[in-house]
Amino acid sequence: xxxxxxxxxxxxxxxxxxxxxxxxxxxxxxxxxxxxxxxxxxxxxxxxxxxxxxxxxxxxxxxxxxxxxxxxxxxxxxxx
Numbered sequence: 001x002x003x004x005x006x007x008x009x010x011x012x013x014x015x016x017x018x019x020x021x022x023x024x025x026x027x028x029x030x031x032x033x034x035x036x037x038x039x040x041x042x043x044x045x046x047x048x049x050x051x052x053x054x055x056x057x058x059x060x061x062x063x064x065x066x067x068x069x070x071x072x073x074x075x076x077x078x079x080x
Contacts, residue, residue: 029055
């Protein structure tokens with residue numbers, strides 16, 4: 001799994017746990033819905049840490065809590 005896929009999976013996991021839709025996530029994170037949806041866009045290669053931090057703020061969790069998931073333990077090496 002690549003980093004972007006893992007981040008999307010983790011966002012979906014937390015949204016599912018909390019019953020939060022993408023539009024609500026955008027609202028509570030202080031970002032536009034189109035920005036959140038762009039994370040899911042296959043044309044977008046990278047997701048910046050500032051955007052992830054805003055999403056974490058919306059979830060009211062730390063970056064450490066976000067990344068302390070088994071999802072991130074077996075990422076593929078990305079040498080592109």
